[in-house]
Amino acid sequence: MNRIKRTIAPFTLAGLLGVQSLIVPVLAEAASVSGGKFSDVAKSHWATPYITKMSLRNVVAGYEDGTFKPEQKVTQLQAVALAVRNMGLADEAEKYKNTAIPYTVPTWAKGSVALAISKGLIKPSEKNFSPNEYASRAWIAQLMVRMVGKESEVGSSVETTVFTDAADVPDWAKEYVKTAASLGLVSGYLENGKYSFKPNYAVTRAQIVSVLSQSEKYIDVTSDTTQIGSVESITGSTLSITNSAGAKQSYTLTNQTKFYKDSKEITSAVVDADSQVMVIGTNGKANYVEVLQNKPTKPQYTTVKGTIEKVFSEAKTVVVRLSDEKLQTYTISDSTAITSGSDKLQVSQLVKGDQVELSINADGKVVELKRTNVSQEQAMAGTVYDIDKTTQLLTIKTAAGKLEAYQYTDATYIEYKNKRFPSVEDLLPGDSVKLEVNNGSITKVIVADSTANTGETSTVKVISAADKFIALQNDKGEMQAYTIAPSATVSLNGAIAPTLADIKVGDKVEVKIENNVVVSIAIKNRTVQGSNSLLSGSVFALDTTNRVLSLKGSNGELRAYEVLPTAQVLLNGNAKSLSDIKKDMTVSIQLNEDNKIISINADNRLRAEVVYVDTDNRLLTVKLETGETKVYVVDQNADIVIYDISGETLRDLRVGDKIAMKMDTSKVTAIDVEKSYVYRATDNNSSYTTRITAQNEQGRSRDLIIDNGVTLTIPGIAYPKVSDVKKGDVLRVTYLGNTLKSVAVVPSIYGQVTQVTPETNKVVVKDLNGVTNEMTLGYGSSIQIGDRTYTNLTSLVPGNRVQVAESANGAKSIIVLSQVDTTFTSLDPLGDRIYTAKGSYYLPDSLFNRQTQLQTLLNSLRKNDKVTLYFLNNELYEIARNQ
Structure with missing residues (x-):
């Protein structure tokens, strides 16, 4: 900093x-x-x-x-x-x-x-x-x-x-x-x-x-009670400053407020406007004011202008194309002022094509983003606000809330699905439209309701309830992937409050889409009505005397069913009696034609999220999948299992942990904790169809067995196989207790470190496409260099080639590639091997896919040219010419 x-x-x-x-x-x-x-x-x-x-x-x-x-x-x-x-x-x-x-x-x-x-x-x-x-x-x-x-x-x-x-x-x-x-x-x-x-x-x-x-001049000491900024004014008993983020803050001065400069006590009267000061205070009262520099030092900002290429709303990040055509990534903080004229905006209101002006402080943080011009594409898309047929003026309201008016003519073409010979007369306020304009006049209006029902039945090819993701195939064989809204509804005839977990690969579904996000899914090929219907939920109550079970759906709906004396009862796959079923267990029940239970399949591991742990009284507060918050007593001898940890106790649980609890009457007798880890594939053991060998961040190798109980996810592959996992892939491996539950290939960034700021735990990496990525290394981040692992950012230096992958809770997993500095000798005639003064190296196809200009670079190399070869897991990953 x-x-x-x-x-x-x-x-x-x-x-x-x-x-x-x-x-x-x-x-x-x-x-x-x-x-x-x-x-x-x-x-x-x-x-x-x-x-x-x-x-x-x-x-x-x-x-x-x-x-x-x-x-x-x-x-x-x-x-x-x-x-x-x-x-x-x-x-x-x-x-x-x-x-x-x-x-x-x-x-x-x-x-x-x-x-x-x-x-x-x-x-x-x-x-x-x-x-x-x-x-x-x-x-x-x-x-x-x-x-x-x-x-x-x-x-x-x-x-x-x-x-x-x-x-x-x-x-x-x-x-x-x-x-x-x-x-x-x-x-x-x-x-x-x-x-x-x-x-x-x-x-x-x-x-x-x-x-x-x-x-203090080298570290960030700002906090809820400590601020550093420039003095705006000292009037009476009020001190006003502008902090380093550009925000104004006022403090009340009392007779207890101490002023210091150069280690000597002073009075407020000698503090000049624009002086830089440190203020320590609580509840709006200043207790301590230190003058750090008396010269006018208003925050100095660098202004950059450009056009937005990409917006990542959830990550509060924008990619901007600058005037020199370079791409730069900027993170928008909660204190960044985003405006368009006199209007305040959210990051989500920015779109590709918007022209912007950013003010950046000395720490590289964006303190202000001004939208100077709205994307032309965005300006001509919105909802119909008004149609003035007298003046032939069509006014639309854009997504940014701005009104834009355009002239139409008798020749303006209206494209309106399911309407024959549409005209301007068919347009209504609220219609979602996109305009095509030529010489200031509308040539075409395309009407596309933002709320769409596909109207056709598609087949589910991939469904992930955890990632809120679904991939569908229509009757033409075309594939389409969608994000599912958190509030999306699922309908399945006869099911009590069905969820995404009830959707199966192969199901025939109709989906409703709003703004390219699925908001509802109707399962059409299955029903649980009538004979052999299967319902799922949690046990709300059980009367073993009268053999009545009350089932609670995820929406809170209650239904009671009679359990037949001949009903089969399974608990974790083992035959049990009805008395072994306990309140809050997750169960699936099968009904006969009289809506009586003929089968119960229960899992006594109650799924929940840790809210609070009282280790002294052995009380565990959790949030259940139903949304309820409950407190449970944890048995003194409860078996707590966390993968790769031994001697686990209640103290090892953390707020936010996902867990599965086993119950015995009202006590928790066992807890399996869900944990995710970052691995890198070192071998997919092609001779084995179910095994992946991978290495964790500490350099230890593990064999991951992908059996029927393990979910394998690879972006872009509908039905992934172990052989689809490539050497070097970054994997997010999730265990429930000691049981492997899922393996997912996660995206990673490869590039060159251009800036390291240990004081703020930030590193800037420029990828092979020239896109700059600024990342903050959260708690738990690791940096692997050779066979050693570091947690301090000082182990990175500009010029390092790194692979960066998301770990957990904002942490990053970074591998620094090994390198060989040498001189070029020649290329193999087949073009798949490079010869250097230090040896020859195979050029894999993945290298050309990753480094798109590699062939041009190789063709331009001459004998004795200096080059650096970078390796990841002993595979050549990048070639760079040295000047």
Whole structure:
């Protein structure tokens, strides 16, 4: 993150490397003090501004007796915990508390240490972290450099300060100290006109907060309580600023509000308009204001203009063709102002062809998007708003809500399905139309109702309830794929509230489509009326004495049926008695001609989503498939199964987990957790029709057996087979407990890394078509380089060739391709092999499909030309010429 640089006076020892100020979890006796005031920190204390600020930011706290103990030394463990909090990752650290770590630390610190390892703050292989040892100035220098994401500069930093005791700095820390000094994170002791560093001195609590303050210019410290922006005005008791996102924010000033500049307390009267400030406040009141720079520094924006090529509404992303014909991808945040004239728009209202102007701040974020011209295609499509037959004027309302008027003539042709000899007279307000215009006059009006019923019966070829996807084949053999609306209705005669799960491949259906999305599906070839009808739902109630079962459909509809004494009862495929059927079980029942139950097939694994886990009382709150939220008691000996994890307990469940629960009376006795993982196919074992060999993100190989119980999905292939999975394909593999349930080939992006921003966890990748993709690496992302896996973005560098695939919950799985730098010798006469100074390599067909200009490149190569070959899973993936 590039933030405006602040001018802060060099520290002496007291202002150099600070030891961690105590945070609540670090010591049990720690206690927060209102307003950052502590009884043992005088107003004149050199560290008062830093202690005040870090206390208000909830990074540090004091003791229950109201003291701060500024001269107390800090341990390495406390320093790490403080660094995690300063980065704003305290909540994320909680997710790591059950992660195994190679250190013995208190329970409260496990999450912080595990997260610090994943972020590269601590590297166990260095054997340089001793939790209970005091943190030396040299050790803190390393920690701070890593915390601000500048480890890539270690070894290349210019030495800005020559320390007289540089020889005393441990070898492992020399370059870190040099980098920390060049970044302004550390300084030294002024002695006889020269500076010493004293690398082995332990840092104190007062010192650490000052160093953390220095680090703020390199990390994003903004939060719900902390904002950075330029001053718009200070009027009376009100401070107004414009933050980095371009949004205005106002604060109330009180007699408790502290103003600081260059570590000295000032008054609001000396704060100039347009000064850049940090404001810490709650409930609209400012508690702390620090002037970062007094020069007018209104946010500087870069303006780009172009035409929209593609809109991804759900991802809030637009692809824009710039004036130089290059394609650029932009992410639209919730704070981005999207306008068209005086109208405010949503991302979904933008369409291909719209001309736009984007304002981009110094961090590369889009703060404003203006639509300067509506797509011509969009401007001539909409619904009829008015027809003035006197002036022959047709006015339509576009999808953006704008009215557009066009002249029609007696020669205007009207295309209206199912109407003979249509004319303008047949047009009605609300009709969906598309206009063709020539020289300002309408030549053709095409009427196409946005609500369409295909009117014909199609055959279901692919149906995925989870992905809301259906592929149909009409009677002409033509295939068409559709997205199914979340609220789509399914009708099947005789079924209680049928769902997408009731639709089978081969069913004959009629579908209703609105805006290219299926809104209803009617199954025509099957019925469950009369004899042998099959119904499904959940058990609402069961009277075993009178043998009456009440069935509840997904829409909440209740129906009661008598269970015949001779009825077959199956539970998970095993013969059981009626008393084994329990409330909320998912069941299928078969009726006879008298609508009495002759068969019950039950699954006592209740499907649900975790809402809350109370581990102390062993209570599990879940949302059932019916939409109901219920609380269940989990048996003390309940068997909890999560794939690839051993010794699972209730504490391993996470909010949002999809689970299947087994019930015994009112208690949960077993829980299978659904988990998805990212694998890459390394071999589809063509000699086996059901086996795929794949490698996970940790480099471990697994055989995936695709039997009848496993769903295999491959985009664009209606009936995928194992042989359709190709080496290198990225797979999303889903397990329910230890049972493999589905394998899906997921799209991936291949290209060259052009930008890496560790501070914001963002990476920019340009694919082989020149499209730029900016991606944020969410929690759980991994980067695989050779046989090692990293979680820190600093392991990527511009120029890397990478394959990026979606993992889970916003995480990304990235593989960095291996490369061979060599010189070109010749091509095989058959054109399927390249010879280089380092060997010959086979050119697979997939390489030409992926790199469309490859043949031109190969034809242009001359002997001794420098080339780089990139490999994925030992297969040649790209060839690049080096200048």
